[in-house]
Amino acid sequence: MFTILVSGCLGALTVPSENDLPAAPSAPPVAATQAPYPPTNKPYLERNVIIEVKRIDANTVAVTNAGGADASSLMGLWLNVNIRGYVFPSSGRVTSQAGSTAYYPVPEGSHITITGEFPDCNANLWVGYTSTATPAPTQAPAYYPTPGTTQAPSQTGDYYSRSYKWSFSGYDYTWDLTISKDAYDFYKSRPHNRQSNYAMYAMSDYDRTYLRSLVDKLNEASERDGFSEYESVMMVIAFVQSLPYTSDSVTTGYDEYPRYPIETLVDNGGDCEDTSILTAALLYEMGYGVVLISPPEHMAVGIKGGDNVYGTYWTYEGSKYFYVETTGEGYGIGQIPPEYEDSTAKIYPMQQLPDFDITFTTTYVSSDFYYVYYKVHCDVSNIGTGVAKNVNVYIAALALTQGTDRVWTPDHTITIGDIGEGGTAWAEATIRVPRGETSQIECIVYGDNFAPEIVKSNTFNT
Template identity: 40%
Template sequence: MYFQKVAACFLLFLVICSFSGCTEKDQYSNEMNSAGGSLAGESSEDENTDLNEQVYNATLKKTAILSLDNGYSLKVLEINKKEEFIRVSFRKDEQEYNTKKMLSGQSYDIKDQNNQNTVYSIHVDRILDNSFMVELTYTLKPAIFQEVTPVKTAPRNEVKTKIDMETVTRTYIWGYEDYEFSMECEYDKDAYKVYSQRSRNRDYSQFVTDSYDDEFISQITEQLEDMAHDANLGDEEIPYVAMMFVQSLPYISDSVSSGYDEYPRFPFETLYDGGGDCEDSSILLASLLYDMGYGVSLIELPGHMAVGVKGNNGISGSYYDYAGTKYYYLETTNSGWAVGEIPDDFTEAQAKIVPIYGGYPELNLKFSGDTLSDGYQTYVNLDIELENVGSAIAEDVVIYTTLETSTEGRIWDQLQSDTISSLNVEEGIEYSVSNLKVPAGERYRVRIMAWGTNTDPASVYSDWVVG
């Protein structure tokens, strides 16, 4: 067997954003649509300016309970200065669901009671010399704290296109309240080609947190914030400017733009194409809001996708309660939808909520192979490709290859690889296995699994065949 690392090679893309600012439009109505409830009360300037993650500090003694968000809390069970650790009980609605030993100087992502998604993070800053107190820093996602309803009069939405030899320039025009915004972006064609070669076989959330889009998304959000400030809009209205921007993009089906029935796009691709379908616009808006520091989720519905945005009790409308967090529904495929307003077709539909908490590694396996037989044994040779399609480094990865019998739990042959210490984002491994054996004439199938210390397992199977 042998390993060969295949490094991902991505071209730098040039994005030039220029903005004409905002122009007041007298023809727009000042009347606001109500989503079925009153607006949140006015907030002070200080309350409106923090659009990033909420970071707090706390000094706790043994047995102290720290109340967090959405019914979550923690209790300090033990403080050990000599060995530099604390032991903590994690609680939801005053009921313990997990405990953990935490080392001084380390950071930890704390999952919900279902052990599925991260709800907050903790950094153990230091244990005081007397061993009676510990200093912590903990981070929460902010909630959208004011409801702003889109304009009743439909804005002028338009995407203008200029195509040169090496670049494509898009000018996006959209409206919010009494203002019209425009934004011009220049995209490199070669960068788009590189994106088109990337795997689509990854979790939807990976498209939102894709590390290759980070700088690009930050450029867009910074310009959206600047335009909102130029229009004398408050910080609390910036996410709504972003929402109206995404809602203004035209709907383009996957079959028209890519030739595939399902083809999720990275945010760069959606803006390069000048639009997309529901999953593309939802991924784009979730990426923008997440970069601004808001708590967001993807909402998967039968044949449809939308965004869930974390909000407080000041927002009216429909929401999904996931692990104690309210995610208000946001439609992304057309202008005029308010936060909490669900299309009639989906009011009774079963929804899957996928919170966006940050990047994580994700393994993807492919293989091909051939066989040789001497009449007594069949020898199986395999070429395996393993790629980290996630948005964080995969650590201590192992590949396990078996030839399974038709009796559950039994195998003809097996081989485990050496440990791969790390696999970077978009990095691949080519791995060969030779001469796995199965008796001639016996039924078998190939099963390959891969896992790391910080990844979920991935697996792939062949069809059943006779050796």
């Protein structure tokens, strides 16, 4: 054991032997401004003066000012070396510049005195001893993308069988459909959020096989019976209008439960949202421009039409979309129920919308003189529709005591890449928080074609 005496802000500091010491930190505490979309280089917020003393070998110690400000007139970091009663003075008065390191020969058991003037000296002055052990590192961020673990539902095994009957233009039609229970369960397990863009339910990647099969059957019947293009579209509308109207609360137990097309087909009907989503999906698969039109407390479809189409329409991005009612039989294109004639409406364009669910765990790793280290494991799942492009995960510890939007460095951005619909991935990184601080872990997933999702832990103290 040897002793460091510090004059100025701190009193005598007794340093234990190396075996009693924690692993050395890789750097003194700093904080950075956060810019997570994506994070950019951040200005450091550093403590004033940090003096570290590290034994290099049995005869040498290194004295480092690891802070962000100079410690001037340190009396040369005056070293009185006491060996067998003989005192060896140090070699003069120096200034310890920020980031500088000085080496001194000091045999084991020596008495070391450090005196000096520390400008703006306050509680932010740190004097520490670090051992020769390898510094506790901040681990390199890692990830393991697993898009596909829950992607395409199986089409083998048990099936639901459904038979549909409807009439149009003097013809009676019957269509038998088998749908994999795995496919139905896949969509049943997806989030059903009425606050989202309803059009996303019509745009899933994994029900196209079933929708394509139905469209092919409808096109074959239209061609066989000599229907015009307008009549072919009306035949699809008539099929959906023939499905029974069922409320969400009766069939699902929820007041509002937007269904994917597969769910509506297996459940043999739904409310206005469900039949509109199914109609839009079928017409989109046939190659028509469609949107969802939502007057107050209602949902319908808009099909893109030109000057030769008549009736009620809404204009969206310079095109006319004619109203299509899906819950009552007999309504044609452009015919709207009287209660909605003068209503304003929301327009939902057909587009895939990746969306993410984030969960994360934080595990204590270790601690040293300056820091407490935590491993953060973040799981992300694409619960929306379509492929999420250029997915990144940002992991940081918020520096809550240092001001708004600051994080403790190092923060991490982990690039995962594309994640398919239903796909999952995870990212890991080790963060560090200075002792005596209040912090919060933040995980953000962001990319090219979806809105960022942010989750935070509860606040904690180190």
